[in-house]
Each structure stands twice: as structure tokens, then as C-alpha cells.
Amino acid sequence: MIRRLSRVLGAPYARPLRMHLAGLIVYAILQGLAFVLIVPVLRPLLRGDVDAALPWVAVLAGTVVACAAAYWIQAQLGYRLGTALSQALHHRIGDHLAALPLGWFTPARVGRVARMSSTGVVDIMGVPAHLLAPLVTSYVTPAVVVFAMIFLDWRLAVATLVAVPLVILVFRWTARLFAATDHAVDAAGVEAANRVVEFAQNQAVLRAHGRSDFDQLEAALLEQRAAGRKQLLRAVPGLAAAGLVVQALVTIVLITGVYLATSGPTVDAAALIALLVLTVRFAEPLMAAAELGAAVRMAGNSLARVDELLATPVLPEPATAGTFTTPGTIELDGVGFGYDSRPVLRDVSLRVPARSVTALVGASGSGKTTVVRLVARFFDTRTGVVRVGGADVRDLTTEQLMSQISVVFQDVYLFDAGIADNIRAGRADATDAEVAAAAALARVDEIADRLPDGYDTRVGEGGARLSGGERQRISIARAILKDAPIVLLDEATAALDQDNEAAITAALTALSRDRTLLVIAHRLRTVQSADQIVVLADGGVAESGTHEELLLRNGQYAHFWNERSRARGWRLTPA
Ligand SMILES: Nc1ncnc2c1ncn2[C@@H]1O[C@H](COP(=O)(O)OP(=O)(O)OP(=O)(O)O)[C@@H](O)[C@H]1O
Numbered sequence: 001m002i003r004r005l006s007r008v009l010g011a012p013y014a015r016p017l018r019m020h021l022a023g024l025i026v027y028a029i030l031q032g033l034a035f036v037l038i039v040p041v042l043r044p045l046l047r048g049d050v051d052a053a054l055p056w057v058a059v060l061a062g063t064v065v066a067c068a069a070a071y072w073i074q075a076q077l078g079y080r081l082g083t084a085l086s087q088a089l090h091h092r093i094g095d096h097l098a099a100l101p102l103g104w105f106t107p108a109r110v111g112r113v114a115r116m117s118s119t120g121v122v123d124i125m126g127v128p129a130h131l132l133a134p135l136v137t138s139y140v141t142p143a144v145v146v147f148a149m150i151f152l153d154w155r156l157a158v159a160t161l162v163a164v165p166l167v168i169l170v171f172r173w174t175a176r177l178f179a180a181t182d183h184a185v186d187a188a189g190v191e192a193a194n195r196v197v198e199f200a201q202n203q204a205v206l207r208a209h210g211r212s213d214f215d216q217l218e219a220a221l222l223e224q225r226a227a228g229r230k231q232l233l234r235a236v237p238g239l240a241a242a243g244l245v246v247q248a249l250v251t252i253v254l255i256t257g258v259y260l261a262t263s264g265p266t267v268d269a270a271a272l273i274a275l276l277v278l279t280v281r282f283a284e285p286l287m288a289a290a291e292l293g294a295a296v297r298m299a300g301n302s303l304a305r306v307d308e309l310l311a312t313p314v315l316p317e318p319a320t321a322g323t324f325t326t327p328g329t330i331e332l333d334g335v336g337f338g339y340d341s342r343p344v345l346r347d348v349s350l351r352v353p354a355r356s357v358t359a360l361v362g363a364s365g366s367g368k369t370t371v372v373r374l375v376a377r378f379f380d381t382r383t384g385v386v387r388v389g390g391a392d393v394r395d396l397t398t399e400q401l402m403s404q405i406s407v408v409f410q411d412v413y414l415f416d417a418g419i420a421d422n423i424r425a426g427r428a429d430a431t432d433a434e435v436a437a438a439a440a441l442a443r444v445d446e447i448a449d450r451l452p453d454g455y456d457t458r459v460g461e462g463g464a465r466l467s468g469g470e471r472q473r474i475s476i477a478r479a480i481l482k483d484a485p486i487v488l489l490d491e492a493t494a495a496l497d498q499d500n501e502a503a504i505t506a507a508l509t510a511l512s513r514d515r516t517l518l519v520i521a522h523r524l525r526t527v528q529s530a531d532q533i534v535v536l537a538d539g540g541v542a543e544s545g546t547h548e549e550l551l552l553r554n555g556q557y558a559h560f561w562n563e564r565s566r567a568r569g570w571r572l573t574p575a
Contacts, residue, residue, distance in 0.1 A: 001127060001296060001299070001300045001303065002017055002018075002021060004300070004303055004304075004307065005017060005085070005124070005127075005303060006018075007307075008089075008092065008303065008306060008307055008310060009085065009088050009089070009092065013084070013085065013088060016077075016081055016084075017081065017128070019077070020074065020077050020078055020081050020128055020132075021132070021136075023070065023073060023074040023077055024074050024078075024132060024133055024136045024137075025136060025140055026070055026074075027067065027070035027071055027073075027074050027133075027137070028136050028137040028139075028140035028141045028144070029140060029141075029144050030063060030066055030067040030070050031067050031137060031141045031144075032140065032141040032142070032143070032144025032145050032148070033063050033067075033144065033148075034060065034063045034064050034067055035141070035144075035145045035274055035277065035278050035281075036144065036145055036148040036152075036274065037056065037059060037060040037063055038060070038270065038273065038274040038277065039148075039152055039268070039270045039271050039274050040053075040056040040059075040270075041053050041056045041057055041060055041270075042269070042270035042273055042274070043268075043270045044056075046269055046270060074133065075133070078128045078129050078130070078132065078133060079129050081128045081129070082125040082126070082127075082128045082129030082130075083125070083129075085124065085125050085128060086121050086122070086124075086125040089117075089121050089124060089125075089306060090117060090121060092306075092310060093113070093116065093117050093306065093309065093310075096309060096310050096312070096314065097113065099314035099315065099317075099398075100312060100314055100315070101314070101315045101377070101378055101379055101380070102373075102376070102377075102378040103339075103373060103378035103379040104312065107198075108194055111193065111194040111197050111198075112190060112194070112305075113309070114193075114197070115190060115193050115194075116302065116305050116306060116309065119302075120302035120305060120306065121302070121306075123295075123298055123299040123302045124299050124302050124303050124306070126295070126299060127296055127299045131292055131295055131296055131299070132296075134285055134288070134289070134292060135289060135292050135293070135296065137285070138282060138285040138286050138288070138289045138292075139289070141278075141282065142278060142282050142286070145274070145275065145278045146160050146161065146164070149271065149275060152268055152271040152274075153268045153271040153272070155256065155260060156253065156256060156257065156260075156268075156271055156272065156275055159252050159253055159256035159257075160249065160252070160253055160275070160279075162252065163245065163248060163249040163252055166245050166248075167242075167245050167246065167249065167286070170238070170241045170242050170245045171242060171289070171290055171293070173238055173241070174235065174238030174239060174241070174242050174290045174293075175238075175290070175293050175294075175297070177234050177235045177237070177238040178231065178234075178235050178238070178293070178294045178297065179297060180234065181227070181230055181231035181234055181235070182231075182294075182297060182298070182301060183301075184227045184230070184231070185224075185227045185228055185231050186298070186301050187227075188220070188223045188224040188226075188227040188228075189224060191220045191223065191224070192217075192220040192221055192223070192224040194220075195214070195216050195217040195220040195221075196217060198214075198216070198217070199214045199217045202214075235294070238290065239290055239291065242287055242290040243287045246283050246286050246287050247283070249279065249283075250279045250280070250283050253275055253276065253279050254276065254279075257272040257275070257276065260272070315377065315380065315398070316394070317397055317398065318394070318395050318396070318397060321396070321397050321400055322391040322392070322395035322396045322397075322400065323391060324388075324389030324390055324391055324404070325389070325390030325391065326354065326389060326390035327354065327389045327390075327404075327485055328354030328355060328389065328404075328485040328486060328515075328516045329351070329352060329353060329354050329387070329388075329389060329390060329516065330351070330352040330358075330375055330386075330387070330388055330486060330516065330518055331350070331351050331352070331385075331386070331387040331388075331390075332348050332349055332350050332351075332371065332374070332375075332384065332385075332386055332387075333349050333384050333385045333386075333387070334347055334348075334349055334383060334384035334385070335347070335348040335349070335371075335374065335381045335383065335384035335385070335386060336348075336381065336382045336383035336384055336539075337370060337374060337379065337381050337382050337383075338382065343382075343539055344367045344370050344539065345367050345370060345371065345374075345539050345540070346538070346539030346540055347383075347384070347539070347540050348367075348371065348384070348536070348539070348540055348541055349384075349541065350371075350534050350541055350544065352516055352518055352532070353516070353531075354485070354516050355514055355515065355516055356516060356517075356531040356532065357512060357517040357519065357526075357529070357530045357531050357532070358517065358518050358519070358530060358531065358532045358533075358534060359519050359521035359526055359527045359530035359532070359533045359534070360372070360518065360519065360520050360521065360534050360536060361521055361527060361533060361534070361535055361536070361557070361560075362535055362536035362537055362542075363537065366536040366537055366538075367536050367539065368520045368536055369490065369520060371518075371536070372407075372488045372490065372518065372520060374386050375388065375393075375405070375486075375488060375518065376401075376405055376407055376488060377393045377394075377398075377401055380394060388401060388404050388405065388486065389404055389485075389486075402484075403484060404484055404485055404486050405484050405486045405487075405488060406426070406478075406479035406482045406484040406486070406487045406488070406511075407479075407487075407488045407489075408472070408475050408476055408479050408487065408488070408489045408490070408511075409475075409490045410472075410490045410491075412463065412468075412471040412472055412474070412475040413462055413463070414459045414462060414463030414466070414471055414474060414475075415459075416458060416459065416460055416461045416462075417458060417459070418453070418455060418456040418457060418458055418459070419439075419444065419447065419448055419451070419454075419455045419456070419457055419459060419474060420432070420435050420439075420455035420456065422459060422463075422474055422478070423435050423438055423439055423444065423474060423477045423478050423481055424481070425478055426438070426477070426478035426479060426480075426481035426482035427481050427482050427483070430481050434481060435455075435481060436455075438477045438478075438480040438481035439455070439477050441477070441480050441507065441510040441511075442473050442474070442476040442477035442480055442503075442507035442510065442511070443473055443503035443504075443506055443507055444473050444474055444477045446503065447466070447470050447473065447474075459471075459474075467500065469497070469500030469501070469503070469504060470500070472504060473500075473503055473504060473507050476504070476507040476508065476510075476511050477507070479511055480507075480510060480511050484515075485515055485516060486515065486516045486517075486518070487511055487512065487515050487516065487517050487518070487519075488518050488519075489508070489511075489517060489518070489519040489520070490519075490520045491519055491520060491521055491522045491523060491526060505525075521533075527547065528547045529547075530546070530547070531546065532544060532545065532546065533545065533546065533547060533550055533557065535550070535556055535557050535560075537556060542555070542556050542557075543555050543556060543557055
């Protein structure tokens with residue numbers, strides 16, 4: 001666990017972790033020594049020789065003080081280390097998330113990351129903060145006393161040592177019992193947490209269907225309970241046996257001591273008292289050690305999940321920045337891609353010239369969104385090349401690629417901040433005047449005018465206080481402010497009221513002026529007026545051309561157009 005923690009956090013933390021462990025061992029040894037020192041203190045006292053005991057009392061007092069100091073230092077260190085670890089883990093997770101391909105972020109994974117960075121990190125920081133100390137002392141302190149006992153009274157040492165292999169065996173057995181069900185308990189916990197989030201997020205759908213229950217959550221909670229119960233049932237024999245063996249150890253020491261004391265004056269009474277004090281003092285912690293081991297293993301599981309996340313490959317970044325040979329262009333050349341083994345795109349080639357509008361159309365599931373995601377490098381292609389500004393996107397740094405592209409998707413996410421702050425997310429150093437100009441072009445000024453605090457009105461979490469159309473206008477203002485040469489747009493499918501519709505049309509016209517636009521088009525007007533229409537079907541480009549050219553060709557597009565524009569169906573909504 002410590003080794004893995006050191007590896008995950010890197011060199012700066014490996015040393016403090018090792019130091020903390022060493023400090024704990026020193027503290028445990030000092031504690032053991034304090035027990036052992038009872039012997040030279042008691043020996044003269046039992047003979048009635050107080051003077052001879054005094055120097056040893058001083059040594060004992062010194063050891064106790066040193067022990068208390070060591071305890072204080074290691075407790076401080078452990079707590080500080082725990083807090084620092086939590087911070088470092090959050091940074092490591094955050095840095096890695098920032099470098100992962102955008103396509104990695106599915107809701108289930110986001111749920112897992114949330115759990116990992118909350119309870120998972122708390123579990124992990126608990127190890128140095130408060131689990132390691134009792135675990136180390138419950139093993140090391142008795143070991144020191146038993147070792148010293150070899151020199152004080154070997155028979156008492158033997159009596160203790162016979163039980164040690166048994167203790168070790170039983171503890172390992174208990175650990176194995178816990179470990180066998182750890183994975184199931186853990187997986188059930190993750191599943192239940194994800195389902196709770198899903199339940200909360202889908203309240204609108206559930207209520208619309210008159211449902212207050214959610215079978216999947218119910219099932220996940222039952223599974224979690226069953227997994228916990230199964231673990232307990234399987235581990236109980238081990239825990240009981242551990243308790244029994246520790247009790248047996250105490251009894252063996254007691255019986256041996258009493259036997260030696262009663263069968264003649266051969267036993268060292270002081271050593272016996274020290275050993276008895278130790279066995280009584282450590283019986284309980286030793287029994288608890290089996291359970292503490294389980295908590296440490298749970299933390300180990302959380303750490304393994306963090307490790308797994310950190311091992312998820314990030315998008316490889318080139319060492320040196322690429323060069324744009326044809327700024328503002330997009331090109332897909334023989335692109336093949338699939339989210340899993342099923343190919344979504346087989347061989348897509350298309351070219352979007354600078355400052356032109358290309359409309360992507362095709363049946364639902366034909367891969368329009370996938371094409372746009374590949375241009376923004378949410379994923380890397382399996383075959384073929386995606387070029388932006390003439391450069392292979394894999395040769396561009398994320399910063400370079402993102403400087404070329406603005407993305408306006410349907411599921412616009414706004415931060416719970418003011419309208420102006422949300423627009424400024426497009427370009428952090430924009431002046432107020434620039435923000436206002438972008439807002440005016442995207443007709444956001446109309447929204448700000450009717451809100452109580454104007455541009456400073458907070459939009460609520462995710463922009464909840466605004467309508468879908470209003471959110472999209474803010475996102476268009478963001479893109480206008482960013483002023484990237486290429487705009488990737490997923491046109492809204494939802495029907496908008498007339499005002500919003502007109503405002504968005506005006507905003508999009510402003511956005512596409514002098515820019516390259518690749519749009520997943522749903523409105524007839526957008527498709528009709530595009531410089532180029534690309535029809536996707538069967539994982540490839542079925543046909544491409546202008547509206548007139550494609551109608552003349554009388555192929556798939558003409559067929560769709562005639563059929564669906566009459567029925568106002570397909571994926572095109574009338575302007
Ligand atoms: N994240 C994902 N994981 C797995 N499969 C996916 C994922 N996203 C899309 N797909 C699948 O890839 C195929 C193409 O989806 P895509 O969203 O690109 O189509 P689309 O043409 O944009 O569809 P629509 O018009 O309905 O939005 C679909 O079969 C879809 O189920």
C-alpha cells in the first residue's frame with residue numbers, strides 16, 4: 001500500500017511516507033521498551049531495594065517521555081501527511097482528467113471519478129492519518145517485548161512464541177476471507193452510488209411517467225446490502241478465530257507464569273508482571289488489527305482505482321507544436337472509427353474549405369456527431385487522418401487545436417456564474433466591451449436587459465434559470481468572443497419559440513461570418529444554403545454537393561428531401 005501510494009504520488013511524497021512509517025516504528029519500539037523497563041524497575045522493588053530501582057525509574061520515565069514525544073510527532077506527521085496526500089491525490093486526478101480524451105467522459109465514468117475523489121481519497125488519507133499507527137503498534141510493540149523476554153525469561157518467551165505462528169496464520173486466513181469478498185462489496189458500492197446519482201438526475205423522466213421508484217436503484221441497494229452481509233458472514237469465522245487465538249495467547253502466558261511461579265521460586269516475577277501487563281494491554285488492539293487490516297485493504301482498493309485512472313492513456317501530445325498550412329480548413333481522409341468493436345465510420349473522406357459552410361446530414365445514428373467529435377479530437381481515429389488547418393490533429397497540441405475551434409453543442413453547459421462571466425469563458429482576457437459586443441451579436445443583450453442584474457445575473461447550475469434557446473445564444477456569444485476560425489455546430493433539434501428562433505438564426509449568421517462552419521444541420525434553411533452538403537450513410541459519405549446539385553443527382557439526398565420536407569420529418573425541421 002505504502003509502496004503503491006509512493007508510486008502514485010511520485011518522489012516528493014515517497015520520502016515523507018517512509019519517514020512517517022519509520023517514525024511509527026520508532027514510537028512502537030519505544031512503547032515496547034517502556035514495557036520491558038518495568039522489569040528492572042520491579043526487580044529491586046520486589047526485593048524491597050528502592051535505591052536500586054531509582055535509576056531504572058529515571059530511565060523508564062525518560063523512555064515514557066520519549067515515547068510520548070514520538071507519539072506526538074508521528075500523530076502530527078500522520079495527520080499532516082494525510083491532508084497533503086488528499087491534496088496531492090486530487091491534483092494528480094485533476095491533472096490526469098485534464099489530459100484525457102474528451103470522449104472518455106461518459107456519465108458512468110464521471111460518477112466513478114466523483115466517488116473516487118470524495119470517499120475514495122478520504123479512505124486513502126485515513127491510512128497515514130489514523131489507521132497505520134494502531135496497526136504498526138499492535139504488531140511491533142508486542143514483538144519488542146517478546147524479543148526482550150528471550151533474555152529475561154526464555155520460558156515465558158517460548159510460551160508466547162508458540163502462539164505467534166497461530167496468530168499469524170489466523171490473521172492471514174481472516175485477511176483472505178475479507179479479500180475474497182472485497183471486490184464484490186466494492187463493486188456493489190460503486191454501482192449503488194452511480195444509481196443514486198442517476199435517480200436524482202432522472203427525476204423529471206421518472207415523475208413524468210408517474211414513477212417514484214427506480215428499479216435499478218432498488219436492485220443496486222439490495223445488491224450492496226447482500227454483498228455486505230455475505231462479506232460479514234464469510235469473515236465472521238475468521239474474526240472469531242482471531243479473537244479466540246489472542247485470548248488463548250493470554251491464557252497460555254497466564255498459565256505458564258502461574259505454573260512457573262507455583263512450581264518453585266524460579267520465575268522472574270517482574271518479567272511475568274511486564275508480560276501480563278503487555279498481554280492484557282494488547283489483547284484488544286491485536287484483535288482489532290484483523291479488522292483494521294480490512295480497512296487498509298479497502299483503502300488499497302480505492303488507491304488501485306486511482307492508479308487505474310492514472311494509467312488510462314491520455315491523448316498523446318506532440319513535443320513540438322505543429323504548423324497550420326491551410327488555416328481554417330477541415331479535412332477527413334479515409335477516416336475509420338468505432339466506439340467499440342462495431343465500426344461507426346468506415347471510410348469517411350471530406351474537405352471543408354476555409355470560410356465555407358458544410359452541412360452534415362444523414363439518418364439518426366449515421367455518425368454525424370462522431371465526425372464532429374473526431375475533428376475536435378474527442379477521440380483519435382482508428383484509420384485515416386483528420387486535419388485541421390492542414391495539420392494532422394495528432395501533431396497539434398491541445399492548446400493549438402482548441403485555438404482553431406469553437407464548439408457549439410446542443411447540450412450547452414453554463415457555469416453557475418453571471419451571464420458576462422459565462423460569455424468570457426470563451427476568452428478569459430476579453431475586455432468588457434468585447435464581451436458586450438459578442439453578446440449583442442448573439443442577441444444576448446435582450447436576455448440581459450430583462451433580467452434583474454443584467455449581465456451579472458447568475459444563470460443557476462448548468463444555466464437552469466434560462467431556456468434552452470437562451471443558453472444556446474450565450475454559448476454562441478462565447479464562440480463569437482473566442483473568435484476561432486472554425487466553428488463546429490450541432491444545431492438545436494428542439495422546436496424554439498419564434499423570438500428565440502429568430503435570435504438564434506441572427507446569432508448563427510453573425511458567428512459564421514468569415515468563419516468555417518461544420519454543422520450538424522437540422523433546419524431546412526441551413527441545409528439549403530450550405531456551400532456543401534455531406535450525406536453520411538453506412539459509415540461513409542454517400543454523396544456530397546450543393547443543394548441543387550444533389551437534387552439534380554436524384555440520389556439519397558433528393559429522396560430524403562422530397563419525402564421528409566413534405567412530411568416535415570427526417571432530421572430537418574422547417575425554418
Ligand atoms: N459514446 C458512445 N459510445 C458508444 N457508442 C456510441 C457513442 N456515441 C455514439 N455511439 C454510437 O455511434 C453511432 C453513431 O452515433 P452518432 O451520435 O455519431 O450519430 P448521429 O448521426 O449524430 O445521430 P443523431 O442524429 O441521432 O444524433 C450510433 O450507433 C451510436 O449508438
